[in-house]
Each structure stands twice: as structure tokens, then as C-alpha cells.
Amino acid sequence: MKVSIDWLREYIDFDCSLDTLADGLTMAGLEVEEVIKLSKEDFTRAGGSGTIDDIVFDSKVTPNRGDWLSMIGVAREAGPVVGGRVKMPNVKLDGSEPTSSDLIKIRIDDPDLCGRYVGIVVRNVEIKESPGWLKDRVIAAGMRPINNVVDITNFVMLELGQPLHAFDYNLLNDAQIVVRRAKPGETITSIDGNERRLEPDMLVIADSNRPVAIAGVMGGEDSEISRQTQDILIESANFNSVSIRRTSKRLGLVTESSYRFERGVDPSIAPLAAMRAAQLIHDLASGDVAKGIVDARPVPVEPLEIKVRPERVNLVLGTSITAENMARFLNSIDIETHLEDGILISQVPTFRPDITREIDMAEEVGRVYGYDKLDTTLPDVTLQGKDSPEGLFRNKIRRSLMACGAQEVLTHSMVEVKLAEIAGNANKAVSIRNPLSEELNSMRTMLAPNLLQVVARNQAYGTVNVSVFETGKVYFQGGSGRPDETLSVAGAMVGDLWRSNWSLPAEALQVDFFTCKGAVESLLGALNISGANYIPVEHPMLHPTRAAKVLVGDREIGILGEVVPAVSDALDVRGRAYIYELDFRALMELAPEMVIYQEPARYPALYRHMAVVVADDVKYAQLVELVIRSGKGLVEAVDMLDVYKGEQVGAGRRSLTLSVVFRSREKTLTDDEVNAVLGEIKEALAQKAGASFR
Amino acid sequence: MSGKDELVGIRTAALGKVQAAESSAQLDEIDTQYLGRKGELTLQLRRIGSLSQDERKDFGQSVNDIKAELSEAIAQRRQALDAGESKAKLAAEAVDVTLPGRFYQTGRPHILIETIEKIKRIFIGLGYEFVETPEIEDYKYNFEALNYPPEHPAMDEQMSFYINDDVLLRTHTTAYQHRVMPYRKPPMRVATIGKTYRYENVDATHGHTFHQVDCFAIDHDISLTDLKGTIQQFAVEMFGMDVNVRFRPDFFPFVEPGAEFAVTCFLCKGEGCGVCKGSGWLELGGAGLIHPNILEKAGIDSEEYTGFAFGFGIERMPMLEHGIKDLRLFMENDLRFLRQL
Numbered sequence A: 001m002k003v004s005i006d007w008l009r010e011y012i013d014f015d016c017s018l019d020t021l022a023d024g025l026t027m028a029g030l031e032v033e034e035v036i037k038l039s040k041e042d043f044t045r046a047g048g049s050g051t052i053d054d055i056v057f058d059s060k061v062t063p064n065r066g067d068w069l070s071m072i073g074v075a076r077e078a079g080p081v082v083g084g085r086v087k088m089p090n091v092k093l094d095g096s097e098p099t100s101s102d103l104i105k106i107r108i109d110d111p112d113l114c115g116r117y118v119g120i121v122v123r124n125v126e127i128k129e130s131p132g133w134l135k136d137r138v139i140a141a142g143m144r145p146i147n148n149v150v151d152i153t154n155f156v157m158l159e160l161g162q163p164l165h166a167f168d169y170n171l172l173n174d175a176q177i178v179v180r181r182a183k184p185g186e187t188i189t190s191i192d193g194n195e196r197r198l199e200p201d202m203l204v205i206a207d208s209n210r211p212v213a214i215a216g217v218m219g220g221e222d223s224e225i226s227r228q229t230q231d232i233l234i235e236s237a238n239f240n241s242v243s244i245r246r247t248s249k250r251l252g253l254v255t256e257s258s259y260r261f262e263r264g265v266d267p268s269i270a271p272l273a274a275m276r277a278a279q280l281i282h283d284l285a286s287g288d289v290a291k292g293i294v295d296a297r298p299v300p301v302e303p304l305e306i307k308v309r310p311e312r313v314n315l316v317l318g319t320s321i322t323a324e325n326m327a328r329f330l331n332s333i334d335i336e337t338h339l340e341d342g343i344l345i346s347q348v349p350t351f352r353p354d355i356t357r358e359i360d361m362a363e364e365v366g367r368v369y370g371y372d373k374l375d376t377t378l379p380d381v382t383l384q385g386k387d388s389p390e391g392l393f394r395n396k397i398r399r400s401l402m403a404c405g406a407q408e409v410l411t412h413s414m415v416e417v418k419l420a421e422i423a424g425n426a427n428k429a430v431s432i433r434n435p436l437s438e439e440l441n442s443m444r445t446m447l448a449p450n451l452l453q454v455v456a457r458n459q460a461y462g463t464v465n466v467s468v469f470e471t472g473k474v475y476f477q478g479g480s481g482r483p484d485e486t487l488s489v490a491g492a493m494v495g496d497l498w499r500s501n502w503s504l505p506a507e508a509l510q511v512d513f514f515t516c517k518g519a520v521e522s523l524l525g526a527l528n529i530s531g532a533n534y535i536p537v538e539h540p541m542l543h544p545t546r547a548a549k550v551l552v553g554d555r556e557i558g559i560l561g562e563v564v565p566a567v568s569d570a571l572d573v574r575g576r577a578y579i580y581e582l583d584f585r586a587l588m589e590l591a592p593e594m595v596i597y598q599e600p601a602r603y604p605a606l607y608r609h610m611a612v613v614v615a616d617d618v619k620y621a622q623l624v625e626l627v628i629r630s631g632k633g634l635v636e637a638v639d640m641l642d643v644y645k646g647e648q649v650g651a652g653r654r655s656l657t658l659s660v661v662f663r664s665r666e667k668t669l670t671d672d673e674v675n676a677v678l679g680e681i682k683e684a685l686a687q688k689a690g691a692s693f694r
Numbered sequence B: 001m002s003g004k005d006e007l008v009g010i011r012t013a014a015l016g017k018v019q020a021a022e023s024s025a026q027l028d029e030i031d032t033q034y035l036g037r038k039g040e041l042t043l044q045l046r047r048i049g050s051l052s053q054d055e056r057k058d059f060g061q062s063v064n065d066i067k068a069e070l071s072e073a074i075a076q077r078r079q080a081l082d083a084g085e086s087k088a089k090l091a092a093e094a095v096d097v098t099l100p101g102r103f104y105q106t107g108r109p110h111i112l113i114e115t116i117e118k119i120k121r122i123f124i125g126l127g128y129e130f131v132e133t134p135e136i137e138d139y140k141y142n143f144e145a146l147n148y149p150p151e152h153p154a155m156d157e158q159m160s161f162y163i164n165d166d167v168l169l170r171t172h173t174t175a176y177q178h179r180v181m182p183y184r185k186p187p188m189r190v191a192t193i194g195k196t197y198r199y200e201n202v203d204a205t206h207g208h209t210f211h212q213v214d215c216f217a218i219d220h221d222i223s224l225t226d227l228k229g230t231i232q233q234f235a236v237e238m239f240g241m242d243v244n245v246r247f248r249p250d251f252f253p254f255v256e257p258g259a260e261f262a263v264t265c266f267l268c269k270g271e272g273c274g275v276c277k278g279s280g281w282l283e284l285g286g287a288g289l290i291h292p293n294i295l296e297k298a299g300i301d302s303e304e305y306t307g308f309a310f311g312f313g314i315e316r317m318p319m320l321e322h323g324i325k326d327l328r329l330f331m332e333n334d335l336r337f338l339r340q341l
């Protein structure tokens, strides 16, 4: 709402500074967002008089306060700020015969959508340019002057908040107005020149045989005021907010009128607005105003009486305002209030439909009292706060992955459906029905594709060594039709592990499958999850022979591996990239809630190295399992020292150098004991894995 | 020459050699020459048998004195020589301390998540329990249960992404309130934090995705001043300085009375600066007393209990704190940006 200060002074007297006024309105909830200075030249440029300059408060009207979309509404709110009361415009109307009711018949067929329709006929008008002062008002409010009658209807709407419409009376068939829902197939050409198809739940203003206006939204072209217009019908009506909003949305047509009706227009102001417009048309367009008004009013609206307990108001506000002061505050904003047996009895005027119960009155008292005068207190009771289990667990994961050198990132959940296709989840992805763009038409099903996009973007920016991770939600179509969402944790890495490596061999720094696996192993270790197995897997994002799924017991908790070139290409990732993605909830369920301390071994360990030569298809994990199983309970750990392939071991075979740690929890082992067990281990490896030893 | 004179000669020669010795090996030789089993001083003692009873005691004492003196001199000289030798050895091991260190790649937390964690810690300290809540939300929880009248213009500020007619991406974290309230008993203090979505075109200060925190408290006699005090307590801990809270009436269908809250600008301490546009205040979010309709819908007696609720966006805080001008930087994940914060 653009509030001209020059104009505002017609409705309220004040001598405070404009800063004080702006602050006061803002602190009352009518936020003055911008103070605009309009010079004489600005008015001239916009077609105004060029004789005044003005200050305009551009203020933000909250959607519950339709009454602030008028000069009198703003003046009323300014009352307590400046210590004055709003002055309503003086309307004196000396109509002549015939009466309006002789000239126009008004019928409301759908009173649920139109509670009141006031009409006045003004004859023999002279359509011409508005006088300068009128144009200046319209310009200051941010509108464009058109002609005297249109400008007057806009002026009254801005002044009183009542949208008006002027019809060319002689173009209305049978001098009749019917307020009704549109009939199937009806169309209207609105005054913006567009033909619009009307739907049966849209309210229209019709004459005896066709719609002449889309009620509360826009008039029709073929009953519009023109230079030839002699007689006019002024419409001042009250329409249902929801109906106007629906129609306006459906037609994609938002007007000053529909904007006000959506937010609620005072049904009591309709006659005054009609008469105010008629008077101005008489004065400025030399029209003859017909005597009386036609007031079709199937749904009268009366002020609402609300009883308010002052102690309740003080309880919710945390104040100690006297009942007398509360009454004074309410009266200052035209909510007529008196005190009876310690209870406030208020008549809520019809321009305040937002007030329906005691709590709303408490807010009004608080607003006038001033929110800035409220104390600060704290609730009495102390309660024990806590994080969600997921929140706590997430921080464990984050700490572990950051310690592995990965940068935490945060990516969008709305993504291109292409990413779900890449992840092999196209049929499970949740689609957005009204996406902002095709790049945002789907909810992510995995984090890893997002992370690869992060990798690609950073590579494009010249950052070639990237290791990132994210913990966040992924979304799937649910069985019941309602989408599911769950938490996931994923990482991606490419390039070198360390960015500066002047004294280390280059190949040692390059991330590879095992760097990626190491991150997963570190994470599982940090979460005290043991016994993970890594099994080769096929996954649409991963290299066919460098991919694994992670199993703990029977439970599959995720995947890891090298990104297959087709996916890297599709996401513009350069070089060999590696990803892992794990099920957050599975990790949470597998991680022991409590870890019991184990005393470190008291006896020394003995170490034995052995170079085991096996066929290529024998997996390291099988060897470890055999070593442990045949180790008589004395094998504490097996470490991997080296893998060798080449002439010395022959084609199709490889040599793995293992370091076996022997330790007993009961005594110090002797060399002889360990050598005996080692012999049995080798025997088992030879028999069960076809191993030979170098 | 008397035995005594001879002793003086040995002493002088030995101490001279000790002072002249240039290595530990030379000192070892001197040690052997004079103090060894066949050393000169040891041999002197053997002469003791040829002396008179009177002379014996005196002579023996003199030899032992000289032996002790020489031992001490050797030890001191040895210490001096050792220090020099190890110094030379260390000198030969010099490194160029200006060469770069071997780089440890450390991961950093994302600045938004770090901010979220900080906010959580503060509210947990104030007695709030954080709960996990869905982002894909039912229309009824996002709007109807929050007292939005059907097709109200208030929804224009909450343009939504729809999955279908009944399901959308939540436009505010407040959507969880009715998922929690009916299932708990007052007193309660609950909070949630996470992603929210609005149908908005993206620019430096607008995004279709942003993060919000929402907290509410329900108890006997909860008042607007309790709300103001709680927000102040939060702001003091968040910004680490004395701040005031300013309430201004505002409208949200789920609270009544409703307020927008601002806190003293922590950059200029309320003096007025470019960031707070000279006002000294930073507008942070929306707040108010929980609308009685909402309490009643949750089966809570709105006469007996009152409550407050408030929420605010997360992004604004690190933007203000670190001078970040473009919202998009948070989710773009340029490591050159993330690694600075």
C-alpha cells in the first residue's frame, strides 16, 4: 500500500515527524518498508498537476489486514501513534428524480458469494480528464490516471478500501444487474481486451442476458466507460474472499480490486463508498445523481461483541496493564469498548474480520501498548533438552569423515531426474509436479551423484584434489503413495590425497579404490561396527570389476568403488573418481550403543611374515579367514604387507605377503609354539586355498 | 729428587696434557697413562713401602689428591669435548625450515551445518528436545493444522512445490508442530531444524531451498515476555554479546499475538551500519503465542495452557557473520569457499 502523506493529512491531524510516524506504524505492524519522495517533476512526468510534491510510505500490509489497504485504515492505525482520531470524508448527496431504484434492478442469485450489492446511477456525465489534484492522488498511490470517472472509482477505493466499478448504464440490457455464478460455456472479454472462458463456480455480474463483469476482478469490455458514455451505474459490492481468490488465480488475473477482496473488504462501507463516488462524479463530471441508492443486502453483517478478561490479557502478554487502559487502547483504534464488572465488552467493527476471539483482542491491546515495552522473562520450569538420536549419530559420522580429510558439503535435494537414472533409481524417484525448471524436477535418491557434481564443479574451478562427504536425506516413492525419506551418508574423492607432496612419491598419493575403502573402514571403526565384508557387486554407477557392496552380517549397508567412465562422462567428472554411499539408519542400528572397555593384552606378541602364492581368484579375505580359523585362537591380527605379480610366481598367480600377529591372553608364547601353529596355518592354506610359499 | 718433587712434576705434566687434549680418545690415553692399573700415579703408590712410617701417610695422601684432581680434570675436559662433538654432528643435519610442511588434508565442517549445530546446542541448553521431521509433508500439516484458512492470501508467501494434491515439500519447519503436540503432555519444549522449500526463483538472496529452525514451548502461564526472554537468551549465546530483542507485530496464522523479531545488530552493536541498514537491528524471524485453535486441535486445554513458537532462517546468520553476499555459495560447494570458514 502506497500511502501519500499529503493525502493522509485529510483524514488525521498530526504534527509529529514523518520518522516518528513511520516508526509508529511499523511498530504497530504496518511496516513502512520505504519512504519515497515524489517531486513536482515526478508528478508532471506521470501526467499529474506538477504543483505539489509528496512523500509516500510504501508499506507492507499483512494478509490479515485488508483494512490497511485504504487511506482511512492507515489513518485509523496512525491514531494512537499521533494521538488523534480518523476523520471520515463528508458525503452530502442531493439526488434528483428518478431514483436509482427506478433506474436499475439488482438481484443477487448467489448470496453465499455476494453479501451486499449497492448501486447508484449518475446520468449525463461528461467523461474527461480528471483535475490535477485527483490525478496527483492516483499517481501517488502508484496508479495511472485514465479519465475522471475511472479515476474517481480508484480514488474512492484507495480512500475507503471499497473496490468500485462503473458500468456504462446504457449498455446494460434491460437495466438489470444479476449477481450469479457463470453459466457453462459463458465467456467475457475483460477490459484488458482478453476473452476469458468462465467456469461455473466463478461469480459474475450479468445484465439480463450476459456477463458484464467478472465480479470483484475485472469489468467487461462491452459495458466499459468510454468517451461516449452518458449515464453510469456505480457498483459498490461485497464479494466472498475465497471465491474472488479462486477466480483470480484461475484466470491468472490479479487486480487492485481482487487483491482487496481476497484480504477482506468492510461490508459496512459499501453505501458510503457508492455515495462518495457519486458525489465526486457530480462535482467533477457534472453528473446528475439519481436519488437514493439500491442496497441489495441478503447477508447483513453486524459488529461482533467479544468479552475480554483483562487478567487473561495480562497473562498472555506478560504485562500488568489496567483494565481502564485496555479499554482506552481499544477505543483508540475504533474498537468500541467499555468495562462492565471488570470485563471488557467490545464491539468489533466490521472492518476487522480478523478479530474473532479474546486472544485477538489481547494482540490489539499489546499492539497499542507497544511490543517494545514488553519485558523479557524466561519460563519458570527447567526442562532437560536433548538432540535427536539421529542428530547425535550424525555428528559421530561427521567427525570421523572429517578426520579422514573429507570436506563436508551440503547439496540440494531437488535435482534433475537424470541423477536418479544414473543411480539406477529412475522408477523410484519422487517427481515434483510443478518444478521451477527441468533441472529441479525430482528428489534425489542417492547422495553420490550430487557429490560427483560437486567434484566436477570443483575440477572446473581448478581444484583437482577433491574429497567430500555429505550426510543427508534421500527420497523414494513409498508403497502407500506417500513418499519415504531416509538418511544417507556418502563420499566422493578424486585426484591426490594430499595437495602438497614434495617429498613423497607421487603414486602413493593418488586416491584409488583402497583409499575409498579405507574411508569406509575408518568410519565403521569409529562407530565400533566390526565384521564388515566387502563383496564384488554390480552397480550402475560403478566400474564392473572395482565395486563392492558392504555387508555386516547379512545386512547390506552400502556400496563403494570406482565410478564407471560412462557416469563420470555424464557428470563431467575428469579422471578416476571413487564413491561410497552407506545407509545411515543401518549404521545407527548396527553401532553398539555401549562399548565395554577391554584390557590391553599383558603378554608380548610374536610376528611372522609369510609370502603366500595363490591363484588370482583366491581373495585376500579367504586367506585371512583361513589363517584365523587354523590359528588355534592365537592369531590376534593379520596385516597385509605387499602384493606381487610377475615372473617369480608364474602366470595366473599372485603372491601376498602377510604379517600375522600371534598373542595369547594367558601367557607369553614361545617361538616353538608359534612356529608349530604357523606350520598348521600354512598347511591349511596349501590344502584349502592351493597356496604355495616363497 | 725426592718423591714429592717427582709427584709435582707428574701432576703438572698430566694436567697440561689434559688441557691440550683434543679428543675423547686422547683423554682415554691420558687416563690410562696416569690413572690406569699400570699408570704413573698408580706406580708411585707402590713406592710407599720404601718410605718411613711418617712419610707414608703424607705421601699416600698426596698421590690420592693428585689422582682425584686429575680424574676431575679429565671428566671436565671430556664434557667440554663431547658438547663440541655433538654440536658438530647436529650442525651437519641442518634442514631448510622454510620448505613447506607435509600437508595434512583435514576436512572441515560445512559452515551451514556448523551454524545448525551451534543453534542446536544453545536450544538444547535452554531445554528443547530436537526431533527429526519430514521434508516431504502433508498439505494438512503444512497449512490446515497451522490454522491457515482455506485459500488464504497468507499462502502467497508460502508458494509450494507439490508432489500431488495432498503432499508437498514443506514451506516451513513449523509444519511438524501438529505431528508432535498431540502426542506429548505439557510442559513441552520441542524443536526441529532442517531444509524447507519455496517456489521462488533463485538469486543472490533468494533460494528455492533454505534451512530453518522452529521451536515451541507449552506450559502453564507462558507469556509473550517469556518468548521475548527466550529469544534474547538465544541471541546472547549465539552472538556472544549483550543483545536486545525487538518485537514488532506481524501476522502468521499459527500464532496470536504474532511478532517479527529483531536483535541488536552484532556487527555495529546497535549503532547502525550498512548491514542493518542503519537501524541497529537485524530482523531474524517470526514468533508469537501458539494460536489457541492449534492447542485445541492437539487436545490441549487452551485455557489451562499457553505456549509460544518461533522460527527463523539459518542462512542469514553466517551470511551476516562472514560477509557472504550470495546465498547460492552455501550449496554450490566450491571448496575454495568452504575451506575458508
Ligand SMILES: [Zn+2]
Pocket: B265, B266, B267, B268, B269, B270, B271, B272, B273, B274, B275, B276, B277, B278, B280, B281
Ligand atoms: Zn549494524
